[in-house]
Amino acid sequence: MMDMTIHQLLCFDAIVTEGGFQAGAEKIGRTQPSVSAAVKNLEAQLGLALLDRSGYRVVLTAEGRSFHAHAQALLRELGALKDHAKQLAIGEETELDVIIGDLCPLPQTLALLHRFFGGCPGTRLNLHFEALSGPWERLLDGEADLILHHIDKTDPRYEFLDLFPITLLPVVAPGFLRFPISQSITPENMRDYAQCIIRDSARHSPARDYYLIEGARNWTVSDQLMKRELILQGMGWGHMPRYLIEQDLASHRLISIAGDHLRGGRVEIVAARRRQASHGPIANRLWQFIAEEAPALAQAIP
Numbered sequence: 001m002m003d004m005t006i007h008q009l010l011c012f013d014a015i016v017t018e019g020g021f022q023a024g025a026e027k028i029g030r031t032q033p034s035v036s037a038a039v040k041n042l043e044a045q046l047g048l049a050l051l052d053r054s055g056y057r058v059v060l061t062a063e064g065r066s067f068h069a070h071a072q073a074l075l076r077e078l079g080a081l082k083d084h085a086k087q088l089a090i091g092e093e094t095e096l097d098v099i100i101g102d103l104c105p106l107p108q109t110l111a112l113l114h115r116f117f118g119g120c121p122g123t124r125l126n127l128h129f130e131a132l133s134g135p136w137e138r139l140l141d142g143e144a145d146l147i148l149h150h151i152d153k154t155d156p157r158y159e160f161l162d163l164f165p166i167t168l169l170p171v172v173a174p175g176f177l178r179f180p181i182s183q184s185i186t187p188e189n190m191r192d193y194a195q196c197i198i199r200d201s202a203r204h205s206p207a208r209d210y211y212l213i214e215g216a217r218n219w220t221v222s223d224q225l226m227k228r229e230l231i232l233q234g235m236g237w238g239h240m241p242r243y244l245i246e247q248d249l250a251s252h253r254l255i256s257i258a259g260d261h262l263r264g265g266r267v268e269i270v271a272a273r274r275r276q277a278s279h280g281p282i283a284n285r286l287w288q289f290i291a292e293e294a295p296a297l298a299q300a301i302p
Helices: 006-018 021-028 032-046 062-089 106-117 134-140 224-232 242-250 281-300
Strands: 095-101 124-130 146-149 158-172 195-198 218-221 238-241 265-274
Touching: 006 021, 006 032, 006 062, 021 032, 095 106, 095 134, 095 281, 106 124, 106 281, 124 134, 134 146, 134 265, 146 281, 158 242, 158 281, 195 224, 195 238, 218 224, 224 238, 224 242, 238 242, 265 281
Parallel strands: 095 124, 095 146, 195 218
Antiparallel strands: 146 265, 158 238, 158 265
């Protein structure tokens, strides 16, 4: 029992969470034979069969399920200990990775970041732009220090600061529809019209499409500005953040078709970071700066 190693536990956990030896090996950057040998040695040392290998897919035994729950708790504690050691050793960060989500108003959010990083000449800002699930994925994968996007606020992995709400409206160009605009337009009425949607920039998370009309043709674009231009040109319709089309609505270049059935939506943009990650002094100063600037930022969004 005393010979049980962290490496063995990591291999065992990877097999279980990824559903197989090869996938588990790829997750932790090891070869499949080495992972298999590590778990076999672990079972021999424990005197327990942790995995049932008799079927097409490997599954946990009853003993394996109980052992895995305790092993995961130990591995989480180990991860927290490593993060704490990193926090103790860290000095001022030489760079920070910040991701701006597709619904953020760029003039205001970029101005916010410019004001902060202008006072931190020793820290380089690595700025990324992602859509839909992309910001969440990169943050939770440890590839970003901070995101400005909407999140699931019930997810305990996030720590967040409320920034401002964004209203989304379904809009068309004048003359795009072959029937009168009214409050009673239904999704079924829109099925024959091309819909403009944003491409999810996530790499391994399930793709998400919001407000998608099933069965309708669609244009897929990478950002809100391209989407707006397609709609202005009468090439499709879609949901747009109100701040981005305020002048288009006022000048009747775009028309809202929100009504009883196409209601639009509202999302809360936040600054979010991983709750249990190590945050250096510059990251913490940025967090405090955003918290202080949040009320003024909310007032600046149309």
